[in-house]
Amino acid sequence: MTDDLRPDEQATDHVDGGPVPGIPPDQSEWDDSLPIQSPWRIAWRRFKRHRLAFGGLIFVIILVAIAILAPILAPQDPNVVDVSASRNPPSADHLLGTDSAGRDVLSRLIFGSRVSLTVGVAAALSAAGLGTLLGLLAGVAGGWIDAIIMRVVDVFLSFPSLMLILLLVAVLGPSVVTIIVVIAFFEWPTACRIVRQMALSIKEQDFVLAARATGSSRWRIMRKHVAPGVLSPLTVVATLLSAGAILLEAALSFLGLGVKQPQASWGGMLEEAQSLTILKEMPWLWIPPGAIIALTVLAINFIGDGLRDALDPRQQM
């Protein structure tokens, strides 16, 4: 068995497998039938105990299902204009009424979830990815690389990002992809800071010294020890970032710089509520999208909270 491991002799010659004669086995009492307690499994168990977070997770799962099954679930085509049925209150035909162009609000709400969730997930993942890359680089390399990256982070965090996002979207032209890219471009510094901080503290751990003493290179240690170590705070940040991204997308759409009409999005549906008459007299046009945005963001934030508690090693089980 050992022979094909290492072509070069010496290494395996000394201990050729099996117990070394004379070494008594460890006598610790330990139940081998116990399931393996991986850190993620422990976290999942704690997470389930967090009721709000668990509820939030179920809400988001349902939302995802709705987004995927939108064509089946939507009672009408969300983009069919029927000027004769403009701004009708809820009825049997249109459960949540119709908008100014006579489109079914419920169907638009269902299809709108696609935009919101896509933007939320994609923007958060890109922001977290970029932030992790730069954060690891800053934390592990240190020195001037660290200094430059962190100053860039400071600059990004000191700009009013909504203004710049508006500007960029206006210049690049609104589309789902643009929105995702622009949001990620402005939200990565949060992730970067947290990853860097984690990397700095992991770097000082004994097991990193042990890894160095084993002959691992700096980059290997970064890949094998530091990167997995930042994963748990990163999960929390990414979750909260996605809530923020959904809000930003809604804000952009509300300001008319979101996805192009007639594609439905929650923020875009709110755009109509810019008129005082609608605000006062046609609540079916703005309460449903407003409420669903609020609920989604709340649910995601609860999940983030739950994750934070579940992944905190200092927390009691």
Place this chain on the structure above:
Amino acid sequence: MDSQTTPTGEPLLSVRNLSTTFSTETGLVQAVRNVSWELYPGEILGVVGESGSGKSVTMASIMGVVPKPAGKVSGDSVMFEGRDLLKLPPREMRKIRGREITMIFQDPMTAFNPVKTIGHQIAEAIRVHDRRVSRKAARARSIELLASVGVPSPEARYSQFPHEYSGGMRQRAMIAMAIANGPKLIIADEPTTALDVTIQAQVLDVLKLIQAETGAATILITHDLGLISEMSDRVLVMYAGKVVESSDVFSVFGNPQHPYTLGLLASLPRIDTRLDSLLSIPGQPPSLTSPPPGCAFHPRCELSRGRSECWTAEPPLVQIAGPTDHTTACHFFTEMDTEAGRVSAMLGVDVRSKAES
């Protein structure tokens, strides 16, 4: 262990005038000051000294894992099998670390990554040095290693995390990892400090048998004199970053030639006699930012009372005439026999043990 003669032949490791300093806010800490010693193939070298005497830093310097940029290693050479570790490029040094020289850490709980399985980490130690080893083969080898150090049901234990191991088992796994690549030198930095006494004994047995099996030279760092007397062939006594005495284990324990060594022996609790109180070495370990002039031990030394030589001149490490390779760094080592007699009379028991092995 049973031969009292000086080891002969080429040393495996030869440290020449090694110094390590750390620049801190309070000044330059001279953690290791100009130490020289040898290690011969197959022997167990015990390194004793109180906390901060430079034991661990010496080893970190040899391994090239002194934290930078605060730490700075200088010296003539650290020769390991014809290569000077101080001048080796980092790439070459990485090949030696974990393959030819490995370490066993004090606290296996923190030296293992808590979010990775033990088996994974041992396999990683193998694959770091040889990418040709497949994951499957590394796994098989790791399981063999776990079995060899007496970890029960190694197949199942392979996939367990450090927190699912008991303390003793973790240290066994640590030993398994240290011997994974067939090292020529194992540095064990206080390998049993984090364990309770019964487990300590078990782990030491494992270490001893593994050492005998692999034939790797071993450096055992500890402040436990009992451990040293039981395990090692030769002893280095360190104080304030310097080697103050070195010899085979029997000479050091039976015939200490430095007042500090004598102080350590006299402060041990004894199982054979009832003592009213334990002797302690007066004072406290010296500051390493500004070590005392002359002999660093002089402020705490009985022999130095009223002798200006002790604080003006630094005593060199000299060879003592005799059958063994016994060295000491004391101006007045010729008075050590009388001094040992005085301390023994005070305690009512001879502190010089005829080391039982």
